[in-house]
Amino acid sequence: xxxxxxxxxxxxxxxxxxxxxxxxxxxxxxxxxxxxxxxxxxxxxxxxxxxxxxxxxxxxxxxxxxxxxxxxxxxxxxxxxxxxxxxxxxxxxxxxxxxxxxxxxxxxxxxxxxxxxxxxxxxxxxxxxxxxxxxxxxxxxxxxxxxxxxxxxxxxxxxxxxxxxxxxxxxxxxxxxxxxxxxxxxxxxxxxxxxxxxxxxxxxxxxxxxxxxxxxxxxxxxx
Numbered sequence: 001x002x003x004x005x006x007x008x009x010x011x012x013x014x015x016x017x018x019x020x021x022x023x024x025x026x027x028x029x030x031x032x033x034x035x036x037x038x039x040x041x042x043x044x045x046x047x048x049x050x051x052x053x054x055x056x057x058x059x060x061x062x063x064x065x066x067x068x069x070x071x072x073x074x075x076x077x078x079x080x081x082x083x084x085x086x087x088x089x090x091x092x093x094x095x096x097x098x099x100x101x102x103x104x105x106x107x108x109x110x111x112x113x114x115x116x117x118x119x120x121x122x123x124x125x126x127x128x129x130x131x132x133x134x135x136x137x138x139x140x141x142x143x144x145x146x147x148x149x150x151x152x153x154x155x156x157x158x159x160x161x162x163x164x165x166x167x168x169x170x171x172x173x174x175x176x177x178x179x180x181x182x183x184x185x186x187x188x189x190x191x192x193x194x195x196x197x198x199x200x201x202x203x204x205x206x207x208x209x210x211x212x213x214x215x216x217x218x219x220x221x222x223x
Contacts, residue, residue: 017076018093030065046190051080087196139214140221151200158204168205180205
């Protein structure tokens with residue numbers, strides 16, 4: 001009932017399930033550390049072929065567990081089927097849980113009072129974040145820079161080859177190749193498309209001309 005109402009009121013909104021809660025339901029019928037790790041691998045797969053490969057591995061481990069997952073719409077719980085416009089690839093609902101906890105005192109108030117308290121909370125939160133942004137040493141914050149440094153380290157295992165202007169074919173040491181389009185901020189691994197942060201393949205392509213990966217981060221992460 002709730003999903004149908006949300007679909008009617010917000011027809012263009014994307015609905016994702018929290019992996020932690022989904023696994024809680026899964027665990028009631030299918031237990032075991034191997035099944036948990038495989039379910040997480042399926043949820044974290046960023047491309048459709050990768051998703052199906054991980055699903056086949058689940059089938060090899062347990063057909064009932066595979067069938068349980070196959071009944072669930074992957075658009076709601078696997079990165080491979082997430083939309084890329086939100087630049088968020090989270091599979092947990094930590095953000096909304098944290099926000100919900102922050103407005104606990106306002107939730108039982110009359111509607112206008114509740115909304116005013118939430119407005120004030122968000123205003124102060126944004127003001128505080130602006131102060132923090134002024135202390136950044138670069139275009140992005142320390143958390144995003146840490147992710148970039150990690151991806152740049154992994155990029156050392158990649159060989160970029162220029163295909164055309166700002167487009168590259170990147171070969172990973174595993175033998176797999178990926179198409180990177182710096183103009184479109186896109187990689188065929190789909191990770192960059194999902195979260196707006198250059199993936200390891202994109203970092204390899206950017207290093208080809210000694211560029212700065214921060215320049216290619218989505219605007220949502222910049223000052």
